[in-house]
Structure formats: structure tokens, C-alpha cells
Amino acid sequence: MVAVGLPDARARRSRATRGRRAAARVLPIIPAFALIALFFLGPILWCLYASFTDVALTGATASTPHLIGLRNYRRMFEDPAFRQSLWLTVAFVLGSAVIGQNVGGMALALLMKSRSRIARAVVGAIVVGAWVMPELVAGFVWYAFLSDDGTLNAILHGVGLHGKSWLYAMPLLSVTLANIWRGTAFSMLVYSAALSNVPDDLLEAAAVDGASAFARLRHITLPLMRRAVMTNLMTITLQTLAVFTLIFVMTGGGPGTKTQTLPIYMYQSAFKFYQLGYGAALAIVLLAVGGVFSIVYLRMMREEV
Amino acid sequence: MTTTSSPATRQAVRPPARPSRISATSPRRRSAAVAAYLVLALVALAFLLPFGWLFLASVSDKATLGTAIPDHPTLRNFSEVLTGDNLHALINSLVLSLGSALLTLVLAAPAAYPLSRYSRRFGRPILLGLLFATGLPITAILVPVYGLFVQLDLLDSIPATTLFLTATGLPMAIWLMKNFMDEVPISLEEAAWVDGASAFRALLRIVLPLMLPGVTVVFTFTFALTWGNFFVPFILLVDPAKQPASVAIYQYFGLHGTASYGLLAAFSILYSMPVVVLYTLVQRVLGNAFALSGAVKG
Structure with missing residues (x-):
């Protein structure tokens, strides 16, 4: 960063100039932060307040909500549907982000390294294509792909296997696969960039010394990519935690409540059952989980700020 | 995407007499490359398949959720x-x-x-x-x-x-x-x-x-x-x-x-x-x- 003036020069500067300088620094920031305060920070604070009330979308408590203390939160921890949605969210994040996208992205980046340009361009375009598609369209595409008459079952029949009603028989696996399909490109791009910073001569020297490909990966490549891996893991975890549209389109949270992750459950509570207060409490939990991950992420990024 | 030198240039830089186990001409490395291309082809296919329905259904006059090549492709949709x-x-x-x-x-x-x-x-x-x-x-x-x-x-x-x-x-x-x-x-x-x-x-x-x-x-x-x-x-x-x-x-x-x-x-x-x-x-x-x-x- 750039140091602003020498200390003695600054001491000589008049108070008026200093005031003008401070204003010059702060003024341009104000419009952006006013908007963030109004539509980002404000709602979070209101949400915190609403989570302590019985505010509803319709009915008597819509206009005159009462403070009910921690009742929404107590209800939440006794609510089996909440506990289920928490576990579903954990499983969804672990399966589709931490394992699927992360490992898949790494594997693709490693496989693509030092392949021909054409192969890299073609595979890259296809994988990134899935990422660029709007989430809603990804949902439709996978709904069709996994439906009874869908492509997957047709292929399975073709090789003499029995198909399944995937969205009913294995709903969580279905949405997990769809999210892996959609998100792997991101990890792949991050890891390809990090991989290009691993010096080749280091790897070749190790190879000359007789290190196997696995040993080279384990002891040279991965340790050098540690930072990229951690940052990527945090980013995709936060993204996956908030996934709504993909699941909403594919299963609507069902069948029953089998894919009702936290965002879906929050939507159902607040907008379908009109319990805005309870929905707000769920939103606060979602925000808190995101906040915890975000702080970990922040600690890792601290040197870069 | 990557700024790594291509395999060809790297090979040119490497002293030819070096008894490297990962020399580009070794059968082991070549088979590894073939395997990598195979896996990449499979991955690309797997990523491409879900798109199939989208494109075929869009030009079909009686599309279902199934994937079928339409008899009379049309842009009417x-x-x-x-x-x-x-x-x-x-x-x-x-x-x-x-x-x-x-x-x-x-x-x-x-x-x-x-x-x-x-x-x-x-x-x-x-x-x-x-x-x-x-x-x-x-x-x-x-x-x-x-x-x-x-x-x-x-x-x-x-x-x-x-x-x-x-x-x-x-x-x-x-x-x-x-x-x-x-x-x-x-x-x-x-x-x-x-x-x-x-x-x-x-x-x-x-x-x-x-x-x-x-x-x-x-x-x-x-x-x-x-x-x-x-x-x-x-x-x-x-x-x-x-x-x-x-x-x-x-x-x-x-x-x-x-x-x-x-x-x-x-x-x-x-x-x-x-x-x-x-x-x-x-x-x-x-x-x-x-x-x-x-x-x-x-």
C-alpha cells in the first residue's frame, strides 16, 4: 500500500486541510454503504428482531406482533423437521461441495495439466458450460435427465440395467449430483490456476529422485496448493449452503421433506406457512452458520487485505 | 488458463541423456497419458449428457422428458x-x-x-x-x-x-x-x-x-x-x-x-x-x- 505523506509534513498541515482530506476519503464510499446498510445490514437486524416475535404474514399477528423471547429458537431445537433439515444441509454441503466439487475439480485440474490444448479447451468448455447456465435451467435439465423416461434411465436400459425413479428413490443423491455438475467448473478453474504456479522443475527433480506420481502429488503439489484449497473449500461451502433454486426446481424439498435443506425449510416456513417470525429465526441460523464459515474464510484471507 | 510450457518445449529443454523415469517417450508415461485422455473423454461425456434433452426437446414437435432424436426437427418452439x-x-x-x-x-x-x-x-x-x-x-x-x-x-x-x-x-x-x-x-x-x-x-x-x-x-x-x-x-x-x-x-x-x-x-x-x-x-x-x-x- 501507499503511505500518505511524511509525518512531519502531516503535522504542519492545517486542520481544515485534514478535514477536507478525511471527507475526500469517506464521501465516495457513502452511497455504496448507504445502500448496503439499507438493503443488507438493515434487513439482517430486522431479522434478528423478528426472530424474537410471532410476526406472521397474515392474520392478527401480522400487524401487531408480540415479543415472545426465545420461543422461536426453543421451538426450532425441539422441531424434528428443523433437525432433519440441518442434517440434510450438512450432507448436501459435504457431498456436493467438499467432496464432489472439490475433489472433482482437483482431479480435473490435474488431469488437464499438460494435456493437448485442444483437449483442454473442449473439456474446459463443456464443464464451464454447466457452470455458466442459469441455476434454474440446470434444475430443469437435471429434472429431465433423472426423470423416469429420462436420459439416465434410457442409458441404463441400453446396457441392460434397471432404471429407477431417481428423484423419488434417491432425492438427496439426485440434487447432490446436479450440484456437483453445476459447480465443479469453479473448483477446476481455481485449481488449474494454482497448479500452474507449482514449479515444474521441482516435480521433475522429485521424479528423477524416484518419487512416484502419487508421492509427488502428496508431498509437493498439494502442500504448495494448500492456500488455494482452503480458500476454495470455504467459498464453495458458503455457496452451497445457500443453494435454493436448484433443489426447489428439482424436488421442491420433497418427496415429503427428504431434500428440505435449510433454505427450503426457511422458505416453506416464512412464505408457505406464513410464519415470518419462525422463518426469521431459521434465517438467523443460516446466517450464523454462514457467518462462522465466513470468519474462518476471513482469517485465511487476512494477509491479502 | 495456464501459463505452463507445453510438453513439447519442456522436452526440448531437458537434456536428452537424462535417465528420467517420466521421459515423454517411456511407455509408462504414454499409457498414463492415454488413460488421462480416456478419463477426460468420459468426464466430458458425463457433463454433456444432461444437456442432450435440452437441445433435442427444444427442436422437437412433441417433446417429452425423454431424450429422442425428433423425426421432424422444427424451430417452431x-x-x-x-x-x-x-x-x-x-x-x-x-x-x-x-x-x-x-x-x-x-x-x-x-x-x-x-x-x-x-x-x-x-x-x-x-x-x-x-x-x-x-x-x-x-x-x-x-x-x-x-x-x-x-x-x-x-x-x-x-x-x-x-x-x-x-x-x-x-x-x-x-x-x-x-x-x-x-x-x-x-x-x-x-x-x-x-x-x-x-x-x-x-x-x-x-x-x-x-x-x-x-x-x-x-x-x-x-x-x-x-x-x-x-x-x-x-x-x-x-x-x-x-x-x-x-x-x-x-x-x-x-x-x-x-x-x-x-x-x-x-x-x-x-x-x-x-x-x-x-x-x-x-x-x-x-x-x-x-x-x-x-x-x-x-
Whole structure:
């Protein structure tokens, strides 16, 4: 960063100039932060307040909500549907982000390294294509792909296997696969960039010394990519935690409540059952989980700020 | 994407007599390469397959959820879906996306400038706060924002929805903008200051033109994010006349049911086209700097 003036020069500067300088620094920031305060920070604070009330979308408590203390939160921890949605969210994040996208992205980046340009361009375009598609369209595409008459079952029949009603028989696996399909490109791009910073001569020297490909990966490549891996893991975890549209389109949270992750459950509570207060409490939990991950992420990024 | 030297050049550099186990000519390495290509081909196929239905159904006159090559390929689905209401929905999408992308640039550029140029002590807490905000799930904020919109009578307001979408994207936009700005050397502005230009003029005339790739990235990023957003307009815009394409397609899916998978597929393709084209263009011009700046720094 750039140091602003020498200390003695600054001491000589008049108070008026200093005031003008401070204003010059702060003024341009104000419009952006006013908007963030109004539509980002404000709602979070209101949400915190609403989570302590019985505010509803319709009915008597819509206009005159009462403070009910921690009742929404107590209800939440006794609510089996909440506990289920928490576990579903954990499983969804672990399966589709931490394992699927992360490992898949790494594997693709490693496989693509030092392949021909054409192969890299073609595979890259296809994988990134899935990422660029709007989430809603990804949902439709996978709904069709996994439906009874869908492509997957047709292929399975073709090789003499029995198909399944995937969205009913294995709903969580279905949405997990769809999210892996959609998100792997991101990890792949991050890891390809990090991989290009691993010096080749280091790897070749190790190879000359007789290190196997696995040993080279384990002891040279991965340790050098540690930072990229951690940052990527945090980013995709936060993204996956908030996934709504993909699941909403594919299963609507069902069948029953089998894919009702936290965002879906929050939507159902607040907008379908009109319990805005309870929905707000769920939103606060979602925000808190995101906040915890975000702080970990922040600690890792601290040197870069 | 990568700046690694190609295998060919690396081979040329390597002393020929070195008894390397990973020499490019060794059968072991060659078989490993063949295996890698095979796996890559399978992965590409697996990623491509789900798209099959989308393209085949869109040109089929009696599309189902199954994937079949249509007997009489037709473009009728596309012409049929591009009518009144749907066209209107696409225009709504354009208004929302363009509005929030432009507003983001107008707000983020001046906000990023002091964060990039002045002392660390001044900017650091703000930057940390912004970075923290980028991690929060926007999905969760929608419950209170709905409450806020009801109370302020802002439901069904496209401008208000644009403002909200802008606000949620701003932390990331300012952060990206600041990083791109850091790359522009300060010496150029100092020269301008000496000539009497204000900081604002320096930003507008010198810094922003020099970081045009960065500005393009932030614009594309915001545009694509808004264009693809379904949940926010789904909650905040109830009037069908105000809804963008994402919500319109979803309603279409529910209303027309099994009869119109061809239309659904065609509409989905038309709706995806702008972001795919925009992404491809930006990628062509800026190279992978685009994806990476978003990814690594994000």
C-alpha cells in the first residue's frame, strides 16, 4: 500500500486541510454503504428482531406482533423437521461441495495439466458450460435427465440395467449430483490456476529422485496448493449452503421433506406457512452458520487485505 | 488458463541423456497419458449428457422428458415461445440485470477508490467487513427483506428489487474493483494531481480506463448474477407483468405441465443465451483472467 505523506509534513498541515482530506476519503464510499446498510445490514437486524416475535404474514399477528423471547429458537431445537433439515444441509454441503466439487475439480485440474490444448479447451468448455447456465435451467435439465423416461434411465436400459425413479428413490443423491455438475467448473478453474504456479522443475527433480506420481502429488503439489484449497473449500461451502433454486426446481424439498435443506425449510416456513417470525429465526441460523464459515474464510484471507 | 510450457518445449529443454523415469517417450508415461485422455473423454461425456434433452426437446414437435432424436426437427418452439408475455419477461430481466450492473459500477468504483489509494489503517476494517459480507447467504436475507418490502409497500417494484440486488452484490463488486485498482500504478494519478485534477477526475479519466478489463469483469459478474437469479424476483415481484424470465419460465413449467416440454426447453435456451454469449465474449477478450479474478479473489 501507499503511505500518505511524511509525518512531519502531516503535522504542519492545517486542520481544515485534514478535514477536507478525511471527507475526500469517506464521501465516495457513502452511497455504496448507504445502500448496503439499507438493503443488507438493515434487513439482517430486522431479522434478528423478528426472530424474537410471532410476526406472521397474515392474520392478527401480522400487524401487531408480540415479543415472545426465545420461543422461536426453543421451538426450532425441539422441531424434528428443523433437525432433519440441518442434517440434510450438512450432507448436501459435504457431498456436493467438499467432496464432489472439490475433489472433482482437483482431479480435473490435474488431469488437464499438460494435456493437448485442444483437449483442454473442449473439456474446459463443456464443464464451464454447466457452470455458466442459469441455476434454474440446470434444475430443469437435471429434472429431465433423472426423470423416469429420462436420459439416465434410457442409458441404463441400453446396457441392460434397471432404471429407477431417481428423484423419488434417491432425492438427496439426485440434487447432490446436479450440484456437483453445476459447480465443479469453479473448483477446476481455481485449481488449474494454482497448479500452474507449482514449479515444474521441482516435480521433475522429485521424479528423477524416484518419487512416484502419487508421492509427488502428496508431498509437493498439494502442500504448495494448500492456500488455494482452503480458500476454495470455504467459498464453495458458503455457496452451497445457500443453494435454493436448484433443489426447489428439482424436488421442491420433497418427496415429503427428504431434500428440505435449510433454505427450503426457511422458505416453506416464512412464505408457505406464513410464519415470518419462525422463518426469521431459521434465517438467523443460516446466517450464523454462514457467518462462522465466513470468519474462518476471513482469517485465511487476512494477509491479502 | 495456464501459463505452463507445453510438453513439447519442456522436452526440448531437458537434456536428452537424462535417465528420467517420466521421459515423454517411456511407455509408462504414454499409457498414463492415454488413460488421462480416456478419463477426460468420459468426464466430458458425463457433463454433456444432461444437456442432450435440452437441445433435442427444444427442436422437437412433441417433446417429452425423454431424450429422442425428433423425426421432424422444427424451430417452431422458439418462435412460439417468443411472444408477448415471454418477450416482456425477457425485457424485465434485461432491465433488472442492466440496471443493477450499471448501478453497481457507479457505486462500487468511487467506493473502491479510497480503499485502494489511502492508508491501510483506514481501509482494512472496511475491507474485512465487505469480505465477511460476501460470505453471508443472500437466501437468508430474503425473509426480512420481504418484511421490509411489505412494510414500505415496495413489493412489485422493479426499481426497489434492482436496488436490493445491487446491494447484495456490492460487497463483492467493491472488493473486486479494489483489487483491480491496486494494479494501476499511483504515479499516473500523482502526475494528474500536480496538474490540478481532482481525485474524481483522476479516477474517471485515468484509473478506470486503465482498469477497463476489471470494470468489464465486475459488470459481467453482476449482470450474470442478476440475470440468473430466481429466488429474489420470485419473492419480491408477484405481478406477472413485472416478473423476469427466470420466474416466468418457472411459472410456465407449472402451468403448462407435460404438454409443453418443447416450449420449456426452447425458452430455457433463449433465456440462457445472453449470459452464455456474454461470458464467451468476455472470456475471448480477457482470457481466463475473467474467471480467475472472480474465483481466486472471491
